[in-house]
Amino acid sequence: MNVKTEISDWHSRTVRAWLLALLRFTTTLDADDKLAVFAAAAEIDRLGARHSGPCGFRFFHRTSVEVCAAVENPRQAGSIAVLRRHLERIKDERIKRAFVAVLELEEATTKPKIRSIKARSRDDLWKGLRC
Template structure:
């Protein structure tokens, strides 16, 4: 998976046809790992996605920017995500905070006796 992502980054930087072919070769290998029916591979996610990403990188536009942002969300390595976003000149999606603010009340101490040196 990492080799595929790095190959896509390399293509985004170089726009070289040899790098595009390397992406497709890696995608073919990954798709080939899925079980086959009747001798033919059913799974073609990586080949299809690779072709779409390469086309989006070569012909940037508003519609392709959405595809590139969707791919960015799937990249789990932060450095790789930032490098790819810079290479294709697409802003990274904003990550919203999942955690809730800390509740700062003293309800947890209700009912407990105060100590002599407590100033509450």
């Protein structure tokens, strides 16, 4: 295996971990999960900074801030656009569908339906799972 392939594989796994951390935060709205999102973003940005020069690469941090804010305040102006933009960037269809389901977005319509995440009950979160 050559170095380029190893870096590409590492980058793909790290981006996937970041997306899954974002999905977890979107589901739980837990502060620890939000910190995990920013930790994953920092790791990816650190690798990008090696190639982008002294200004640094902060795409994943900036995107994490935007997406987390949109998830926490879905009715705020621009939140739907941020969430849609985030969904468009996701290449993994399973992760994309999971985000759509958790956010209760309707993919096919131009006017998305989104309910407040905080308003939903989490009482049946583990319903149907074997103990």
